[in-house]
Amino acid sequence: MTATPPDVIRCAYAELVVTDLEASRTFYVDILGLVVTYEDDEAIYLRAFEEYLHHSLILRKGDTAALAVLAYRVRTPADLDLAVAYYTGLGVRVERRPAGATRGIGEAVRIEDPLGFPVEFFHDAEHVERFTQRYDQHGAGALSRLDHFNVVTPDVPAARSYYEGLGFRVSEDIQDDEGTVYAAWMFRKPTVHDVALTGGDGPRLHHIAFASQERHQILHVCDHLGALRKSDMIERGPGRHGVSNAFYLYVRDPDGHRIELYTHDYYTGDPDNPVITWDVHDNQRRDWWGNPVVPSWYSDASPVLDLDGKAQPLIERSDAREADVTIGADGFSYTSKQEGFKLGEQV
Numbered sequence: 001m002t003a004t005p006p007d008v009i010r011c012a013y014a015e016l017v018v019t020d021l022e023a024s025r026t027f028y029v030d031i032l033g034l035v036v037t038y039e040d041d042e043a044i045y046l047r048a049f050e051e052y053l054h055h056s057l058i059l060r061k062g063d064t065a066a067l068a069v070l071a072y073r074v075r076t077p078a079d080l081d082l083a084v085a086y087y088t089g090l091g092v093r094v095e096r097r098p099a100g101a102t103r104g105i106g107e108a109v110r111i112e113d114p115l116g117f118p119v120e121f122f123h124d125a126e127h128v129e130r131f132t133q134r135y136d137q138h139g140a141g142a143l144s145r146l147d148h149f150n151v152v153t154p155d156v157p158a159a160r161s162y163y164e165g166l167g168f169r170v171s172e173d174i175q176d177d178e179g180t181v182y183a184a185w186m187f188r189k190p191t192v193h194d195v196a197l198t199g200g201d202g203p204r205l206h207h208i209a210f211a212s213q214e215r216h217q218i219l220h221v222c223d224h225l226g227a228l229r230k231s232d233m234i235e236r237g238p239g240r241h242g243v244s245n246a247f248y249l250y251v252r253d254p255d256g257h258r259i260e261l262y263t264h265d266y267y268t269g270d271p272d273n274p275v276i277t278w279d280v281h282d283n284q285r286r287d288w289w290g291n292p293v294v295p296s297w298y299s300d301a302s303p304v305l306d307l308d309g310k311a312q313p314l315i316e317r318s319d320a321r322e323a324d325v326t327i328g329a330d331g332f333s334y335t336s337k338q339e340g341f342k343l344g345e346q347v
């Protein structure tokens with residue numbers, strides 16, 4: 001009999017190892033506008049304006065940029081015991097952590113999940129001031145909350161089954177007519193996703209996304225980076241996603257960690273929420289306006305650490321790779337047959 005999984009509410013925080021804490025602080029606080037809950041010489045604890053738990057992002061100084069943990073909040077403290085039993089049953093490494101092992105977080109359970117990611121489950125956390133209406137503090141690029149994790153994993157169907165075992169449901173995916181699955185979006189909170197599974201060599205972190213209330217806040221970050229002559233930190237977008245329908249921007253932090261700014265996806269909370277499956281050759285799947293997906297968006301991702309802080313070895317993806325099955329710079333798969341002005345014709 002399979003053990004009962006912990007009741008996951010949502011994605012809740014991530015810890016990134018960064019090599020220059022000061023440069024990272026400038027990026028995440030001065031440019032992205034995240035609120036500092038606590039900081040010292042070793043780490044900075046950040047939250048977005050609607051968040052009242054201690055943090056949704058930890059930046060920890062270290063020698064090599066990497067993901068240290070992805071954390072999900074569970075509904076009750078009792079879910080931690082369920083997590084221990086469930087993951088012990090899966091035969092993966094499981095560690096209990098006392099309250100305070102992570103500043104601001106109560107008792108927790110940390111695992112190396114079946115996909116190789118360092119994952120934490122917690123319920124109790126310190127409450128801090130919620131800045132929802134502290135408009136005196138919001139900048140023009142105000143971010144509201146952590147929205148999702150995007151992880152790179154070689155076998156998307158296997159990863160989907162693992163997350164379905166945790167009670168996540170698929171909202172959208174990308175397939176081809178042979179049934180190869182290139183990516184899937186899965187949720188516990190009633191939005192498009194808490195975690196996206198991107199097919200590729202993994203385990204690696206593709207990105208962490210914060211939601212804003214408005215598109216103009218994302219556009220302000222673009223203008224702000226331009227004013228600082230840091231436009232090279234803009235990797236992809238701004239644009240409108242096909243999958244999720246969200247307005248988006250991808251930026252790269254000083255270590256190359258990818259952060260997405262994201263707004264206006266849609267509600268998925270009813271039990272019969274329809275799954276949307278996109279064809280990998282649909283050039284509006286990743287950008288609704290058909291703009292190209294820059295090659296680095298497919299190739300680059302952050303290494304992840306095991307529970308001892310060592311980099312996890314990568315497993316190569318054996319299925320077809322999305323960047324290979326679309327023509328040239330992505331986004332022109334079905335327009336590539338016509339004479340076109342789009343970049344894809346020239347690469």
Ligand SMILES: O=C1C=CC(S(=O)(=O)O)=CC1(O)O
Nearest residue numbers: 196241242243244285286287
């Ligand atoms: O959050 C996301 C929603 C949609 C997309 S996609 O590029 O439209 O597939 C990418 C993404 O996973 O970052």
Ligand SMILES: [Ca+2]
Nearest residue numbers: 213214215216
């Ligand atoms: Ca708007």
Ligand SMILES: [Fe+2]
Nearest residue numbers: 150196209260
């Ligand atoms: Fe995303």
